[in-house]
Amino acid sequence: MADLNPAKLTIDGQDYELPVLKPTAGPNVLDIRKLYGQADVFTYDPGFTSTASCDSTITYIDGDKGELWYRGYPIEQLAEKSHYLEVCYLLLHGELPSKEQMVDFENRITRHTMVHEQMHYFFRGFRRDSHPMATMVGVVGAMSAFYHDSTDISDEWQREVAAMRLIAKLPTIAAMAYKYSIGQPFVYPRNDLDYAANFLHMCFAVPAEDYVVKPELARAMDRIFTLHADHEQNASTSTVRLAGSSGANPFACIAAGIACLWGPAHGGANQACLEMLKEIGTVDRIPEYIAKAKDKNDPFRLMGFGHRVYKNFDPRAKVMKESADEVLDLLGIENNETLKVAKELERIALEDEYFVSKKLYPNVDFYSGIILSAMGFPTSMFTPIFAMSRTVGWISQWKEMIGDPQNKIGRPRQLYVGSDRRDYVDVSSR
Numbered sequence: 001m002a003d004l005n006p007a008k009l010t011i012d013g014q015d016y017e018l019p020v021l022k023p024t025a026g027p028n029v030l031d032i033r034k035l036y037g038q039a040d041v042f043t044y045d046p047g048f049t050s051t052a053s054c055d056s057t058i059t060y061i062d063g064d065k066g067e068l069w070y071r072g073y074p075i076e077q078l079a080e081k082s083h084y085l086e087v088c089y090l091l092l093h094g095e096l097p098s099k100e101q102m103v104d105f106e107n108r109i110t111r112h113t114m115v116h117e118q119m120h121y122f123f124r125g126f127r128r129d130s131h132p133m134a135t136m137v138g139v140v141g142a143m144s145a146f147y148h149d150s151t152d153i154s155d156e157w158q159r160e161v162a163a164m165r166l167i168a169k170l171p172t173i174a175a176m177a178y179k180y181s182i183g184q185p186f187v188y189p190r191n192d193l194d195y196a197a198n199f200l201h202m203c204f205a206v207p208a209e210d211y212v213v214k215p216e217l218a219r220a221m222d223r224i225f226t227l228h229a230d231h232e233q234n235a236s237t238s239t240v241r242l243a244g245s246s247g248a249n250p251f252a253c254i255a256a257g258i259a260c261l262w263g264p265a266h267g268g269a270n271q272a273c274l275e276m277l278k279e280i281g282t283v284d285r286i287p288e289y290i291a292k293a294k295d296k297n298d299p300f301r302l303m304g305f306g307h308r309v310y311k312n313f314d315p316r317a318k319v320m321k322e323s324a325d326e327v328l329d330l331l332g333i334e335n336n337e338t339l340k341v342a343k344e345l346e347r348i349a350l351e352d353e354y355f356v357s358k359k360l361y362p363n364v365d366f367y368s369g370i371i372l373s374a375m376g377f378p379t380s381m382f383t384p385i386f387a388m389s390r391t392v393g394w395i396s397q398w399k400e401m402i403g404d405p406q407n408k409i410g411r412p413r414q415l416y417v418g419s420d421r422r423d424y425v426d427v428s429s430r
Ligand code: CMC
Pocket: 234, 264, 265, 266, 267, 268, 269, 293, 294, 300, 301, 302, 303, 304, 305, 306, 307, 308, 309, 358, 360, 363, 364, 365
């Protein structure tokens, strides 16, 4: 990192110098690591809006320009020219694979797609109507019980095997969670199909008849996986890193990430968005919901709009919108009511002063639900699909952290505003 002039900070007449770090791209970063030791002060940043929690070489976002790069490659190029497993290799290893490396990687992933047969019994312990995300949090956490031969985080080979297992088995687990929730038999993975086609097959095939995956749908599915593969230090990724910083095993860490992703402000927004579109129901009711979103006294927000980092547009949303058009065209769904509501809501919000001034644009979740719904997925499967796509990002970030000699347990401090020290009062005197 290049040398920059240090920043100067004065507290109570005492001067302190803070090193300024220059990233490859993005704003410079003040290094406050020694501040507490030198000046006896903490920094205060709820929601981490001004805090870089780590250095990373994986993903870069420019929120003002609406750019997203994986290892330097713009998301639009990867979505158009690459495919999900190649993107997985890129995220995990830092470079695009050679032909041989790609074949080897695909073979290794394919050899890990089945889950331990005893896991089938584990699934049966869940209530029949469990949300697939609830099942996934439990089952992925339980992977450390089924695959304890890849939980030693100090062993590089075991870390690699854990990464392969997670990327390979998450689609199987997500599809099983779905099948279980609708009372259908589990469908085993098919290694003659590619990653996305295999997932569609495990979700929609039944033993009673043949199911042929449409290649265009598999391609759209693959693109959804690619668009969700990583997103730098978002809430769930930070959760995975924080859990991993204590030395927890990778399966436990990914389960923690899945739990965090479930919230409606994060990955749960795709389900919440489609439910909102259905609740609005018809185009004439949109103004009522726009008014609710703008009302400070109403907690309602337009789901699928706004982003902490993107203040221009979400580049994933652009690609997703094109994909949505293609899929709906392919399936002959031209203008169903939900789609009409979505299009009109987008049009009105993009012109409305409230949304324009606050830079609230449609995010990736606005369109993904429309595609997934057209493909036949119920809303409860939207967030599990996000979780399985993001697993490669989580595991890449986890591996980067474990391999970093500077890694130490994440331990934020606080601004204490509770009661001052006081003495215990016996109950008879209270
Ligand atoms: N509808 C209406 N108003 C909104 C919305 C929205 N969707 N999002 C933000 N605002 C308003 C908010 O009320 C606030 O207004 P004011 O300044 O007057 O108090 C202002 O915009 C800034 O909002 P914020 O909550 O401080 O922004 P944030 O960066 O903390 O939140 C967000 C980002 C994504 C959580 C938020 O925009 C939101 O809740 N959006 C809806 C949920 C959603 O679609 N989430 C998916 C995000 S993309 C995928 C992912 O990360 O998983």
